Amino acid sequence: MKRFAVLGIVIIMISAVLAGCNGGTGSPFAAEMENQVQEETRAASYPNGIVKVFNWGEYIDESLIQQFEREYGIQVIYDTFTTNEEMYPKIAANPSLYDVICPSDYMIEKMIQNGLLQKIDWTKVPNIKNMDQLCMERVQDFDPGNQYTVPYTWGTVGILYNKKMVTTPIDSWSVLWDETYANNMIMQDSVRDAFMVALKLLGYSCNSTDENELQEAMQLLKEQKPLVKAYAIDEVRDKMINDSAALGVIYSGEYLYCHEENEDLAYVVPKEGSNLWFDGWVITSEAQNVENAHKWLDFLCRAESAYANFEYITYATPNEAAKEMIDPEYLNDPGVFATEERMDKCEIYKYLGMEMEDMYYELWKQVKAPEVSIFGWNPFAEEETE
Amino acid sequence: MIKKICSQIYITLIFIFLYAPIVTLIIFSFNQGKGGQWRGFSLEWYRELFASEMIMDALWNTLIIAVVSAIIATIIGTISCIGLNSLRGKAKSIYLSLNNIPMLNSELVTGLSLMLVFIAFGIGFGYPTILIAHITFCIPYVILSVMPRMKQTDRSTYEAAVDLGATPIYAFFKVVFPELVPGILSGFLLSFTMSLDDFIITYFTRGPGINTLSTLIYSEVRKGIKPSMNALSTIMFVSVLILLVVSNRKKKDGME
Amino acid sequence: MAKNRKLLAAPYLIWMIAFTVIPLLMIVYYGMTNRDGAFTWDNVMAMARPEHLGALLLSLKLSISCTVVCLLLSYPLAMILRGRGINQSSFIVFLFILPMWMNFLLRTYAWLNLLDDGGILYTICENLGIPTISLIGTNTAIILGMVYNFLPFMVLPLYNALMKIDQNVINAAKDLGANQVQVFFRIILPLSFPGIVSGVTMVFVPSLTTFVVSDLLGARKIMLIGNIIEQEFSTADNWYLGSGLSLVLMIFILVSMAVLNHYDKNGEGTSF
Numbered sequence: 016m017k018r019f020a021v022l023g024i025v026i027i028m029i030s031a032v033l034a035g036c037n038g039g040t041g042s043p044f045a046a047e048m049e050n051q052v053q054e055e056t057r058a059a060s061y062p063n064g065i066v067k068v069f070n071w072g073e074y075i076d077e078s079l080i081q082q083f084e085r086e087y088g089i090q091v092i093y094d095t096f097t098t099n100e101e102m103y104p105k106i107a108a109n110p111s112l113y114d115v116i117c118p119s120d121y122m123i124e125k126m127i128q129n130g131l132l133q134k135i136d137w138t139k140v141p142n143i144k145n146m147d148q149l150c151m152e153r154v155q156d157f158d159p160g161n162q163y164t165v166p167y168t169w170g171t172v173g174i175l176y177n178k179k180m181v182t183t184p185i186d187s188w189s190v191l192w193d194e195t196y197a198n199n200m201i202m203q204d205s206v207r208d209a210f211m212v213a214l215k216l217l218g219y220s221c222n223s224t225d226e227n228e229l230q231e232a233m234q235l236l237k238e239q240k241p242l243v244k245a246y247a248i249d250e251v252r253d254k255m256i257n258d259s260a261a262l263g264v265i266y267s268g269e270y271l272y273c274h275e276e277n278e279d280l281a282y283v284v285p286k287e288g289s290n291l292w293f294d295g296w297v298i299t300s301e302a303q304n305v306e307n308a309h310k311w312l313d314f315l316c317r318a319e320s321a322y323a324n325f326e327y328i329t330y331a332t333p334n335e336a337a338k339e340m341i342d343p344e345y346l347n348d349p350g351v352f353a354t355e356e357r358m359d360k361c362e363i364y365k366y367l368g369m370e371m372e373d374m375y376y377e378l379w380k381q382v383k384a385p386e387v388s389i390f391g392w393n394p395f396a397e398e399e400t401e
Numbered sequence: 402m403i404k405k406i407c408s409q410i411y412i413t414l415i416f417i418f419l420y421a422p423i424v425t426l427i428i429f430s431f432n433q434g435k436g437g438q439w440r441g442f443s444l445e446w447y448r449e450l451f452a453s454e455m456i457m458d459a460l461w462n463t464l465i466i467a468v469v470s471a472i473i474a475t476i477i478g479t480i481s482c483i484g485l486n487s488l489r490g491k492a493k494s495i496y497l498s499l500n501n502i503p504m505l506n507s508e509l510v511t512g513l514s515l516m517l518v519f520i521a522f523g524i525g526f527g528y529p530t531i532l533i534a535h536i537t538f539c540i541p542y543v544i545l546s547v548m549p550r551m552k553q554t555d556r557s558t559y560e561a562a563v564d565l566g567a568t569p570i571y572a573f574f575k576v577v578f579p580e581l582v583p584g585i586l587s588g589f590l591l592s593f594t595m596s597l598d599d600f601i602i603t604y605f606t607r608g609p610g611i612n613t614l615s616t617l618i619y620s621e622v623r624k625g626i627k628p629s630m631n632a633l634s635t636i637m638f639v640s641v642l643i644l645l646v647v648s649n650r651k652k653k654d655g656m657e
Numbered sequence: 658m659a660k661n662r663k664l665l666a667a668p669y670l671i672w673m674i675a676f677t678v679i680p681l682l683m684i685v686y687y688g689m690t691n692r693d694g695a696f697t698w699d700n701v702m703a704m705a706r707p708e709h710l711g712a713l714l715l716s717l718k719l720s721i722s723c724t725v726v727c728l729l730l731s732y733p734l735a736m737i738l739r740g741r742g743i744n745q746s747s748f749i750v751f752l753f754i755l756p757m758w759m760n761f762l763l764r765t766y767a768w769l770n771l772l773d774d775g776g777i778l779y780t781i782c783e784n785l786g787i788p789t790i791s792l793i794g795t796n797t798a799i800i801l802g803m804v805y806n807f808l809p810f811m812v813l814p815l816y817n818a819l820m821k822i823d824q825n826v827i828n829a830a831k832d833l834g835a836n837q838v839q840v841f842f843r844i845i846l847p848l849s850f851p852g853i854v855s856g857v858t859m860v861f862v863p864s865l866t867t868f869v870v871s872d873l874l875g876a877r878k879i880m881l882i883g884n885i886i887e888q889e890f891s892t893a894d895n896w897y898l899g900s901g902l903s904l905v906l907m908i909f910i911l912v913s914m915a916v917l918n919h920y921d922k923n924g925e926g927t928s929f
Contacts, residue, residue: 067609072624092610097623100892107894108520112609204877206892245794245876249623253435259774369692376893384708384880385715395707408737415734416752418805422767423759425777429770477669484666496666499673502681505858505914507866509883510903513890514680517900521683537676540669594754598761600869605890618762622873626766634759641758649748 061090066307068093069102069113071294072249074168076327083314089307097248098205106131111301114308120293121207121364123164124157128366132297134162139309142316150333154293156363164295165312168330170267171291171353171361172208173284175251177277180261188216188285190262192235197242201254201263204246206379207364208290209236212264215287222365226374233378240382255280266292268330270350282350284357291353291361293333423638430631450629455617460633463597463613466528470535471592477536478543479585483573485544486551503538511538512605519606526608534606535596542595543588550584684907687900700901709885709902716881719796720864723803727811727860728853730804735815735852736845739822750816753809765802765873772798772874794876802870810859818852819845854917862910882906 061084068080072095080091094113096102099122105112110131118126126132137143143165150166158164176185182195191200191212203209211221213232223229244260251263256276265273270282296315298308314320321334325341331352332338338346345351353361367375387393433443450456485496503511515534524530554577562572600615607616618630691697703709738746756764771777774791782789792798822845830840864870868883875881886906889899 069609072620094609095620097620098892100894104891104894104896109525112526240878243878246878247623247876250625253625257438373893373895376895380880380885380888380893381708383878384885385711387707387711387714389714408733408740411733412737412749415730419753419756419808422764422771422805423756425770426759426763426767477672480665481669484663484669487662488666496670499670499677502673502677505862505911506681506907507862507883507910509866509868509886510684510907511680513886513899513903514684515676516890517683517687517896518676518680533676537672540672594757598757600761614760615762618760618766619869622762622766626763630760630763634763638755638759641755645748645751645755 061088063088065090065092066304066311067113069116076323079320087310110299111303114302114304115296115298115311117294117296120157121366124366131300132163133300140313142313145316145318145334145336147333147335163297166293166295166333169293169333170331171284172289173282175255175263175265175282177261178279185283186286188212188287192239196261198244199261201251201260202243202246203264204248206375211290221290221362224371236382271329288360291358291363426631427635430628430635446628446632450632459612459614459617467593467596470532470539470596471589474536474539474592475543475589478540479547482547482551500541500544504541508601512602516605530606534602539592542591546588547584550581554580684900684904687896688904691897700898704905712880712882712885716865719800720861722800723864724857724861726804727808731811731815735819738816739819753812794878798874799871802874803864807860811856814852814855818849822848
C-alpha cells in the first residue's frame with residue numbers, strides 16, 4: 016500500500032509540472048490563493064475588467080475572442096451551451112451568472128417576458144448600422160421595437176441529405192417516415208425542432224397550442240422513433256460528413272460546412288414549410304459588466320468580425336456590411352442565405368407560455384422514454400385495448 | 402498447469418476488454434485529422450494540445466481540485482475517525498450511517514441536492530462550490546480506509562506512552578499516527594482518484610468559465626471530441642504507467 | 658480526555674449536516690411542492706406515469722444485468738488473484754485502477770470509435786466478411802459501457818474480501834474431507850459475502866442512476882431514469898418534478914441496499 020502512496024505523490028508532482036506549462040497560473044496549492052493570483056495577473060493584462068459570455072458551442076471564430084481581449088483589455092470568461100432549454104434554467108436561477116448570451120428568437124421572447132434581459136443602449140453599439148434593415152424588422156417579431164437583441168445569425172431548419180445514399184427526390188418532411196431510410200436518418204434532439212417537423216408535416220403551425228394537434232404530432236414522432244438512427248444536435252454535422260446516415264434534420268447554417276467537407280451533401284427546405292430562426296446577443300438583467308457587454312456587442316457588429324465569423328461557423332449573417340466581403344457564390348446559394356420566397360414559407364417560433372412549454376416537454380418525453388415492459392408485458396398498453 | 406494457463410488467458414481477456422478503448426484513444430491521438438478513420442501519422446494534436454489554453458486551464462483545475470479536496474477530505478476524515486473511535490453505541494451508528502449517505506446516494510442525487518442548496522443559500526458557483534462538493538463525497542472514502550486501521554491500533558501502547566509522561570498529543574503522533582499512515586494514504590489516494598474522475602457532481606456545481614477535464618469533454622462530446630484530448634490522456638496515462646513500472650522494478654530490486 | 662476526543666468528531670458532523678442532510682431536505686422540499694410553492698404529492702406520484710415507469714424499469718433491467726455480468730466476471734478473477742503472490746496480484750490490482758486516471762467520459766467515448774459503424778470493429782468485421790452490426794443505440798452497448806466503467810468497483814472489494822480469508826480455514830475444511838465444490842460453497846462464498854455486498858452496491862447504484870453512459874452510447878434514443886431526472890433539471894426547467902423523481906429513486910435505492918445489507922451479517926462493508 017505504501018508503494019501506491021509514494022506513486023500517487025509522484026504522479027501529482029509530475030502532473031503539477033505538466034500543468035505548469037500553463038504559464039502564469041503556477042504553483043499555489045490552494046484554490047483561494049489560485050484565485051487571487053489569477054486576479055492579480057488578470058488585473059495586469061486586462062485593465063478593463065471582464066465580460067462573461069454564454070454562447071452556443073463552436074459558434075464563434077475563437078481568434079475573435081483573443082482579438083477582443085487584446086484590443087479592449089477586457090478578459091472574456093467564455094462558456095457554451097447546447098440548447099436554448101439548457102441555457103434558460105441557469106440564467107433564471109441566477110441572472111448575474113453571465114453578462115451576454117446568444118439565445119434564439121422564442122427564448123429571447125421568453126426571457127424578455129420574464130424580466131431576465133435589459134434594454135440595450137444603442138448609442139454604445141454604433142456598429143448596429145451595419146445590420147440588414149429587413150432582418151431588424153423580422154426580429155421585431157419576438158423583440159418589438161428592437162430593444163433587446165443584436166442579431167447574430169439566422170437561417171432555416173431543413174433536411175441535409177447525401178445524394179449518393181438517397182434514391183428518391185427529397186422535398187418533403189415525409190421522407191423522415193419512409194421505411195426505405197430506416198436506421199439511416201438523424202433527427203433533431205430538441206423539443207421545438209422535433210415537434211416543428213411533425214406539426215408541419217401534419218399541416219399545422221409550429222406554434223400550435225392545440226392539445227389535439229400536439230397529441231397527433233406526438234404519435235407521429237413515436238412512429239418515427241424506430242426508424243431513427245440517432246437523436247442529435249451538433250453531432251448531425253459530423254455524422255453526415257462521415258456518411259453514417261442518408262438524411263439528417265439540421266440548421267441551414269451547418270450546410271455550407273458540411274458541403275465543403277463532403278460534396279455529396281445537399282440541403283433542402285421541405286415544401287410543407289419550416290422554421291425561420293434568428294440567434295441574437297442579449298444582455299442579462301443583472302449583468303455585472305454592462306459597459307463591457309456593450310463593447311462585446313459592438314465588436315461583433317463590426318463588418319470584419321461578422322465576416323470572420325461567417326468564414327468560421329458558416330451560418331448566414333445579417334450583417335449587410337460583411338456581406339460585401341463574402342463570395343457571391345455563397346450569397347446566391349439559397350441553402351446558405353435563404354431567399355425571400357423561402358423565408359415566407361417559414362414560421363418563426365413564438366414563446367408559448369410556461370404551461371404550453373411543460374406540455375411540449377411532457378409529450379416529447381413520451382416520445383423518447385422507453386415503453387413500460389415487465390418481461391415484455393406492458394400493463395398500460397393493455398388498459399388501452401380494453 | 403492447465404488451470405494456470407486458463408487463468409492466465411482469463412486475466413488477459415479481461416485486460417484486453419479494459420484496455421482496448423484506451424489503446425484506440427492512444428492510437429487516434431496520432432491520427433491526422435478528426436474522425437474515426439486512420440489518415441496517417443501526425444503529431445498535430447500534441448501541438449494543438451499545448452497551444453490550447455482551454456485544455457490547459459481545465460487540466461490545471463482538475464488537478465488542483467483533486468489535490469485540494471483530497472487533502473482537506475483526508476484531514477477532516479482522519480480527525481473524525483479519532484473522535485469517532487471514542488464514540489459508542491447509537492451515536493456512533495448514526496454518525497456512520499450519515500457518513501454512508503453520499504456513497505449510497507447516487508452521484509446524481511448528491512450533485513443535484515448540493516446544487517439546490519447552493520442556489521437556495523445564494524452561494525455563487527465557482528471553485529468553492531466544486532471543492533465543497535468534492536470534499537463531501539471524498540470524506541466517506543477516507544473514513545472507510547482509516548477506520549479499520551484505527552480499530553487495529555492497540556490502546557494500551559498509547560496509554561503506556563501517556564503513563565510514561567508523554568502528552569496526549571505527543572503520544573498520539575508517536576504511537577497511534579504511524580499505525581494509521583497506510584490507511585490515511587490510501588484514503589488520500591482514493592479521494593484523489595475519485596475527484597479526478599468525477600463528472601456528474603462537478604457538472605451540477607461548477608461556475609461559469611470553470612471547466613474540469615470532464616466537463617470540458619462533455620461539452621465537446623456533442624460536437625465530436627478533438628483528438629487533442631486524446632493526446633492529453635495519452636500523456637497522463639503513459640506517465641502513470643512509467644511510474645508504476647519503475648516503482649515495481651525498484652521494489653523487486655530492493656527485495657533481491 | 659475521552660470527552661475532548663469526542664469533540665474531534667464534531668466538525669465533520671456539522672459538515673455532514675450542512676452538505677448532506679440539508680441538501681437532502683431540499684430535495685424533499687422541492688419534491689413535495691409545485692411551481693406555486695404549494696404542497697403536492699404529484700411529483701412523487703409521477704414516477705407511476707408510463708414514461709417514467711418505463712425508464713425506471715429499463716434502468717433496473719440494464720443495471721441488474723450490468724451487476725450480474727460484473728459479478729460473474731470479477732469473482733473468478735478475484736479467485737485467481739488470491740491464488741497468486743501478494744506482490745504480483747497487487748500489481749495486477751493496480752492495473753485495474755489505472756484506467757481511472759484516463760477520464761471517465763473519454764474512456765466511454767472511446768467505445769464509440771470501436772463500436773460505431775465505420776468504427777474499428779465494424780471495419781474488421783467488414784474485412785473478414787462477417788455480417789456487420791452497429792451496437793450504438795442498443796441496450797447491449799449501454800450494458801457494455803456500464804460494465805466497462807464499473808468493473809473495478811466490483812473487483813476491488815471482492816479481492817479484498819477473498820484475501821482476508823485465512824488459508825488455514827480452507828486447509829482445515831479440506832483435511833476434514835470437504836471437496837473443492839464444498840469448500841467453495843461452504844467456506845469461500847459465505848466468507849466473501851461482505852465483499853459481494855459492497856461490490857454489488859458500488860456497481861448497482863451508479864449504473865442505475867447513470868445518464869452519461871446512456872447519453873454517449875445510446876445515440877440518445879434510450880432514456881434511462883437518470884436521463885429523465887437530469888433533463889428535468891437541465892432542460893425542462895422543472896426542478897419540482899425532477900426532485901420528486903429523485904426522491905423516489907433515492908428511497909428505492911436505500912431500501913434495496915438495506916435489504917442487501919440485512920444479509921451481510923458482519924454489518925461492515927469491506928469495500929477497500
